[in-house]
Amino acid sequence: MSSLLDMRVIHKRYLTKDNLIRTSLMIVSLPIFIAFWWILALYFQGQNFYYLPTPLEVWDALVQAWTQDPATRLSLLANVYASLVRFLLGFLLALGLAAPLGLLLGYSRYANALAFPVIELLRPIPPIAWVPFLLLAASFFWGPILTIFIGVFFPVLSNVIFGVRSVDPLIIDAAKTQGANRWQVFSKVMFPSSIPYMMAGVKIGLGVGWMCIVAAEMLASQGGGVGAIIVGGQTVGRYDIMFAGMVTVAVLGILTLLIGSLIERRVKKWMGME
Amino acid sequence: MDGNGIILSIKNLVKAFPKDDTEMIAVSGFALDVKDGEFICLLGPSGCGKTTVLRIIAGLQSATSGELTLKGKPITGPGSDRGMVFQEFGLFPWRSVKKNVEFGLEVQGVDETKKNEISKRFIDLVGLSGFERSHPNQLSGGMKQRVGIARALASNPEILLMDEPFGALDAQTRNLMQKELLRIWQETKKTVIFVTHSVDEAVFLADRIVVMTGRPGKIKEIYTVTLPRPRDRGHPDFINLRKKILDELEQQRQGT
Numbered sequence: 001m002s003s004l005l006d007m008r009v010i011h012k013r014y015l016t017k018d019n020l021i022r023t024s025l026m027i028v029s030l031p032i033f034i035a036f037w038w039i040l041a042l043y044f045q046g047q048n049f050y051y052l053p054t055p056l057e058v059w060d061a062l063v064q065a066w067t068q069d070p071a072t073r074l075s076l077l078a079n080v081y082a083s084l085v086r087f088l089l090g091f092l093l094a095l096g097l098a099a100p101l102g103l104l105l106g107y108s109r110y111a112n113a114l115a116f117p118v119i120e121l122l123r124p125i126p127p128i129a130w131v132p133f134l135l136l137a138a139s140f141f142w143g144p145i146l147t148i149f150i151g152v153f154f155p156v157l158s159n160v161i162f163g164v165r166s167v168d169p170l171i172i173d174a175a176k177t178q179g180a181n182r183w184q185v186f187s188k189v190m191f192p193s194s195i196p197y198m199m200a201g202v203k204i205g206l207g208v209g210w211m212c213i214v215a216a217e218m219l220a221s222q223g224g225g226v227g228a229i230i231v232g233g234q235t236v237g238r239y240d241i242m243f244a245g246m247v248t249v250a251v252l253g254i255l256t257l258l259i260g261s262l263i264e265r266r267v268k269k270w271m272g273m274e
Numbered sequence: 275m276d277g278n279g280i281i282l283s284i285k286n287l288v289k290a291f292p293k294d295d296t297e298m299i300a301v302s303g304f305a306l307d308v309k310d311g312e313f314i315c316l317l318g319p320s321g322c323g324k325t326t327v328l329r330i331i332a333g334l335q336s337a338t339s340g341e342l343t344l345k346g347k348p349i350t351g352p353g354s355d356r357g358m359v360f361q362e363f364g365l366f367p368w369r370s371v372k373k374n375v376e377f378g379l380e381v382q383g384v385d386e387t388k389k390n391e392i393s394k395r396f397i398d399l400v401g402l403s404g405f406e407r408s409h410p411n412q413l414s415g416g417m418k419q420r421v422g423i424a425r426a427l428a429s430n431p432e433i434l435l436m437d438e439p440f441g442a443l444d445a446q447t448r449n450l451m452q453k454e455l456l457r458i459w460q461e462t463k464k465t466v467i468f469v470t471h472s473v474d475e476a477v478f479l480a481d482r483i484v485v486m487t488g489r490p491g492k493i494k495e496i497y498t499v500t501l502p503r504p505r506d507r508g509h510p511d512f513i514n515l516r517k518k519i520l521d522e523l524e525q526q527r528q529g530t
């Protein structure tokens with residue numbers, strides 16, 4: 001009943017010609033892609049090149065990996081779980097450090113002057129360039145986690161700094177005329193108005209985080225992971241397994257981004273900024 | 275307060291801003307004594323220094339020289355004894371109407387029951403009961419400025435500073451808000467300094483109209499408005515006074 005109502009509302013709002021065309025195109029987009037992929041795979045296989053598996057073969061590999069992937073000898077869920085744990089640990093660590101540091105650097109011009117050259121020096125180093133060092137210096141457990149940490153840290157940091165600097169000076173004046181002291185201006189005005197920027201940094205970090213994790217796990221990992229599926233597929237010469245790993249990463253990436261957007265919208269709504 | 279009922283005293287206020295190695299004198303020799311409970315309008319063309327004067331009274335900017343005292347105490351910085359209402363509202367977008375109004379109380383550490391009581395009183399006063407939980411982005415311009423007024427009043431300031439508070443509103447809402455402000459002023463008996471560049475608005479609202487001229491900003495003339503309230507915009511005295519001030523501003527404009 002309620003879904004029927006929803007549909008009517010959606011139709012009323014979106015049923016313009018332009019929207020109809022765009023929605024239809026979006027619906028057929030994936031099937032077209034898969035069809036092309038399939039045709040291409042069949043064509044290559046007809047020429048005796050077996051590098052590109054068909055979507056069906058990848059699906060079969062996924063089904064096989066679900067119970068036990070031949071390279072890591074783990075179930076798909078165990079591999080996903082291993083990556084997720086790393087992802088979450090590295091992500092939360094980065095957020096927990098980058099957010100307060102960003103608030104400080106956005107607020108204090110002196111602190112920023114002190115930190116700016118170091119940050120600008122470290123930022124351009126691709127997170128993946130740290131992996132060999134981290135795997136040696138840290139451990140097979142902490143290495144990938146610290147890689148994600150580095151990947152997420154910088155986007156969150158720059159967005160929080162930018163957020164603090166973008167606070168509307170008018171509401172700072174308003175707070176001052178209401179008797180707020182410096183700490184209260186910071187905690188009650190600058191901090192809350194920087195939260196949406198922090199969320200934007202988090203969303204960028206979510207994307208970068210998956211890149212880092214897969215890269216790190218491909219170099220080395222302990223206890224599986226989605227990156228390990230891909231490399232494992234390579235070592236046993238199974239292209240379908242490699243693709244199964246890639247599809248898994250894509251799905252995980254989309255899911256985390258969706259969750260991130262959902263949280264962002266919730267926060268904005270809760271803050272009355274929607 | 276000095277025995278003579280002067281609440282705010284400004285003596286020889288000068289404000290200079292640095293500009294290309296030299297200085298730009300924005301306000302010069304501004305002097306004014308404001309009586310307790312008085313409604314003052316600061317009137318003048320844009321750029322003549324009205325906002326600067328108001329922000330210095332608020333303590334948001336410092337004077338280059340001059341002496342400002344509120345109830346005999348020198349003004350050194352912003353404080354809750356002066357409430358400010360801004361043209362662009364300056365509300366906290368993530369706070370509900372109630373939480374916006376309670377900001378000053380929260381900052382002063384007022385306890386929960388007292389906070390609820392005071393915010394309810396001022397939300398009622400500005401006619402926003404029922405909108406306590408709304409956020410600024412859900413309100414019209416007029417309603418936003420009602421929140422701005424309630425917020426400024428809630429911390430019980432000695433004086434209310436208003437910088438073109440109705441400048442962002444459409445004409446109809448503006449006239450309504452002028453009436454509402456007079457009602458609130460009469461109920462709370464606050465001293466008000468109201469900045470505007472509208473002669474009509476000044477004549478409608480003020481006990482005294484302080485006309486400023488620009489470059490550098492100084493006081494040209496002070497008119498005492500004795501027309502009884504509520505004022506009738508069609509009354510000959512209203513029209514005459516408005517014309518007189520308009521003529522003076524026009525003269526000024528041609529002089530420069």
Ligand SMILES: Nc1ncnc2c1ncn2[C@@H]1O[C@H](COP(=O)(O)OP(=O)(O)O)[C@@H](O)[C@H]1O
Pocket residue numbers: 291292300318319320321322323324325326327491
């Ligand atoms: N922070 C500032 N720095 C430099 N010049 C300023 C500043 N604030 C105001 N002014 C200048 O001072 C003059 C008076 O400005 P203002 O007080 O805003 O006028 P009004 O409110 O009457 O329109 C203007 O010429 C303006 O450019």
Ligand SMILES: [Mg+2]
Pocket residue numbers: 321324325326
């Ligand atoms: Mg102004």
